[in-house]
Amino acid sequence: MKILVIAEQRQGKWNNTSFETLVAAQQIAAATSGTVSAAVVGKSVAALAEELATKDVAEVLLVEHELLESYTPDGYCTGLKQVIEAATPDLVLFPHTYQVRDFAPTLAAMLGKGMVGDCVGFRNEGGKLVFVRQMFQGKTAADVTFTGAAPWFASFQSGAFRADLLTAHRSGKAPVNAAKVELKAEDIRTKPLEMFQEAKSAVDLTQAPVIVAIGRGIKAAENIVQAEALAKALGGEIAATRPICDEGWLPLERQIGSSGQTVAPKLYLALGISGAIQHVVGMKGSRTIVAVNKDQHAPIFEIADYGIVADIFEVMPALTAELQKTKG
Amino acid sequence: MDTIVCIKQVPAKDAPLAIAGNWINESDIGFEMNEPDSYALEEALQLKEKHGGKVVALSLGPECVKPTIHEALAKGADRGIHIADDHFAQLDPLGAAKVLAAVIAKEKYDLVLTGLQSDDRGFGQTGVLLAGLLNLPHATIIMQIDVQDGEMKLKRELEAGWFQWIECPLPAVLSIQSGINKVRYATMRGIIAAKKKQILTVAKESLGVTVEPTQKIEKIYVPTKTKKTEFLTGTPKEMAAKLVQKLKVERRVI
Numbered sequence: 001m002k003i004l005v006i007a008e009q010r011q012g013k014w015n016n017t018s019f020e021t022l023v024a025a026q027q028i029a030a031a032t033s034g035t036v037s038a039a040v041v042g043k044s045v046a047a048l049a050e051e052l053a054t055k056d057v058a059e060v061l062l063v064e065h066e067l068l069e070s071y072t073p074d075g076y077c078t079g080l081k082q083v084i085e086a087a088t089p090d091l092v093l094f095p096h097t098y099q100v101r102d103f104a105p106t107l108a109a110m111l112g113k114g115m116v117g118d119c120v121g122f123r124n125e126g127g128k129l130v131f132v133r134q135m136f137q138g139k140t141a142a143d144v145t146f147t148g149a150a151p152w153f154a155s156f157q158s159g160a161f162r163a164d165l166l167t168a169h170r171s172g173k174a175p176v177n178a179a180k181v182e183l184k185a186e187d188i189r190t191k192p193l194e195m196f197q198e199a200k201s202a203v204d205l206t207q208a209p210v211i212v213a214i215g216r217g218i219k220a221a222e223n224i225v226q227a228e229a230l231a232k233a234l235g236g237e238i239a240a241t242r243p244i245c246d247e248g249w250l251p252l253e254r255q256i257g258s259s260g261q262t263v264a265p266k267l268y269l270a271l272g273i274s275g276a277i278q279h280v281v282g283m284k285g286s287r288t289i290v291a292v293n294k295d296q297h298a299p300i301f302e303i304a305d306y307g308i309v310a311d312i313f314e315v316m317p318a319l320t321a322e323l324q325k326t327k328g
Numbered sequence: 329m330d331t332i333v334c335i336k337q338v339p340a341k342d343a344p345l346a347i348a349g350n351w352i353n354e355s356d357i358g359f360e361m362n363e364p365d366s367y368a369l370e371e372a373l374q375l376k377e378k379h380g381g382k383v384v385a386l387s388l389g390p391e392c393v394k395p396t397i398h399e400a401l402a403k404g405a406d407r408g409i410h411i412a413d414d415h416f417a418q419l420d421p422l423g424a425a426k427v428l429a430a431v432i433a434k435e436k437y438d439l440v441l442t443g444l445q446s447d448d449r450g451f452g453q454t455g456v457l458l459a460g461l462l463n464l465p466h467a468t469i470i471m472q473i474d475v476q477d478g479e480m481k482l483k484r485e486l487e488a489g490w491f492q493w494i495e496c497p498l499p500a501v502l503s504i505q506s507g508i509n510k511v512r513y514a515t516m517r518g519i520i521a522a523k524k525k526q527i528l529t530v531a532k533e534s535l536g537v538t539v540e541p542t543q544k545i546e547k548i549y550v551p552t553k554t555k556k557t558e559f560l561t562g563t564p565k566e567m568a569a570k571l572v573q574k575l576k577v578e579r580r581v582i
Contacts, residue, residue, distance in 0.1 A: 015487075073456075073459075073466060073467075074465070077460075097487065098469055098485070098486055101452055101456070101468060102456065102467070102468045102469070103456070105421065105453040105457050105460075106457060106459060106460035106466075108422075108542075109422055109425075109457055109461065113542055114420055114421065114541075114543045115421075115453065117452065117453065118450065118451075118452070135448065135449050135450060136339070136345055136352075136448055136450075137450070138551075139345055139550075140345060140347065140549060140551065141549055141552075142545050142547070142548045142549075143546040143548075143549075144543055144544065144546065145543065145544050145546055146543050146544075147541050147542060147543060147544050148540065189496070189497060190465050190466075190467060190495065190496045190497075191494060191495040191496075192493075192494050193492065193494060193495065194493060195486065195490055195491065195492045196490070196491055196492070196493075197489055197490055197491070198489065198491065210581070234582060235582075242506065242507065245507070246506055246507030252489075259469075259485060259487070259505070260489070261489070262488070266581045267575065267579075267581040267582060287579075287581065288575065288581050291557075299551070301557050302551060302555065302557075303555055304555065304557045305557065305558065305579075306557065306558050306560060306574060306575075307558070307559045307560070308559070308560050308567050308571065309559065310564060314564040315564050315568065318564040318565045318567070318568035319568040319571065319572070321565075321568070322568040322569050322571075323572060323582075326576075
């Protein structure tokens with residue numbers, strides 16, 4: 001199987017999920033006696049292509065164009081369609097980033113194909129590739145296969161594969177070949193302007209050793225004080241899932257997940273959090289995870305080291321009292 | 329500013345999921361408007377309040393999606409379109425988008441809005457695919473829409489707390505990020521007004537769209553655990569004491 005990985009860079013910096021996707025590609029190639037190529041897209045990104053060439057890949061495609069300097073869905077779709085038609089891969093893999101979500105399904109559709117997005121794994125079942133993805137906010141997994149002829153398109157979720165397993169090129173370096181793309185300014189209908197961060201956050205959750213995070217189970221803004229008391233007793237920071245911040249109950253800077261912060265504290269206490277994928281990708285690297293939820297089937301328990309199936313409003317005060325007691 | 333909002337009906341958040349082959353048993357559970365789509369609907373209603381125009385709520389699915397369309401009408405959408413398809417759950421994202429696009433293409437509109445993704449299958453592809461099929465510009469994960477002189481300035485969310493402004497001409501397709509606005513409740517007056525609003529039903533088969541599946545969900549199942557979870561039991565006080573002990577002695581994290 002010929003696999004092409006579309007690696008992602010922005011302003012000359014890698015999105016690290018690209019390397020995890022390369023690992024996925026290497027593992028699929030190993031399971032199917034296939035080969036892996038990688039493409040880097042942008043303007044003046046030859047140095048990044050050279051870096052990719054030191055990995056165990058057959059070839060690196062350097063996709064450069066003036067009009068690919070800033071990401072636009074039109075530019076990427078038009079350019080990568082030409083690259084894929086010329087390279088004729090069987091499987092095109094992407095990291096499941098916000099950028100990929102913005103263009104990859106259309107790119108696949110332009111070639112008459114579908115895309116299986118946000119995969120967490122794969123299996124080779126007698127020569128047939130099965131992709132595993134989550135559904136129902138992580139409550140179920142699904143086995144998905146492609147129907148029809150290649151090329152097939154899939155993306156892998158951040159954290160699904162370990163970037164440190166990426167193997168180096170066996171004999172030094174893979175060839176870097178320029179892929180010719182033709183683009184006209186009028187192909188690009190949207191105009192990207194400046195990138196910015198909202199007001200610099202006062203709290204850096206990535207540095208917090210202990211995080212107490214709340215989800216929908218907290219029910220009302222006035223209940224947050226109970227979680228804050230617990231966080232204080234643990235010497236930790238309070239954080240939340242997206243719906244809590246969307247409600248305005250906690251500031252956005254305290255949001256953990258794909259659209260917020262990614263954290264890996266030594267202790268993560270999840271209170272009334274069901275464990276939707278968008279939240280879990282932001283905290284699953286935590287050293288110890290404790291989950292409290294009254295639903296014993298909540299997906300958060302799948303990644304928890306310790307689980308308490310109970311009402312958080314009974315557990316929060318009990319835990320705060322116990323911590324204050326042991327502190328003396 | 330005429331807007332078409334694509335709204336999906338999904339199993340209610342707290343619905344117990346009884347897995348049946350490659351889908352769930354739908355007979356005994358409640359359904360609701362896909363939460364991300366409710367933000368898209370709210371955005372359409374706010375754009376109408378600012379710039380005038382009409383809002384059409386479009387939904388694809390079996391007969392049971394009608395209450396969800398009614399909810400959109402009660403909140404302020406002007407009319408509804410129901411594309412009737414009893415086998416909707418078996419359509420892949422491209423197939424569903426082709427069906428929606430066939431109906432949208434016959435309508436008059438400036439903007440098509442979708443939620444970011446569905447809470448059931450979560451592919452998050454509908455908006456992006458619609459743009460491709462309708463040959464329109466698009467943008468996803470939108471946190472703000474400013475309309476000026478037939479053009480939009482959009483605030484797009486990137487990862488890790490970054491945002492980007494982009495300019496996008498009209499007509500266009502946008503996928504709306506959850507949290508962009510505060511979703512309204514239907515008022516009693518809105519609920520009464522909705523009774524007089526029209527829902528056009530279109531049979532999927534009448535559209536003449538050939539849908540060749542590009543992918544197949546073979547089966548769904550409860551995920552296999554990757555971590556061994558130790559469940560603590562007892563009264564809240566006992567569980568609290570056990571947990572503190574374990575975090576101190578076994579894990580040494582506090």
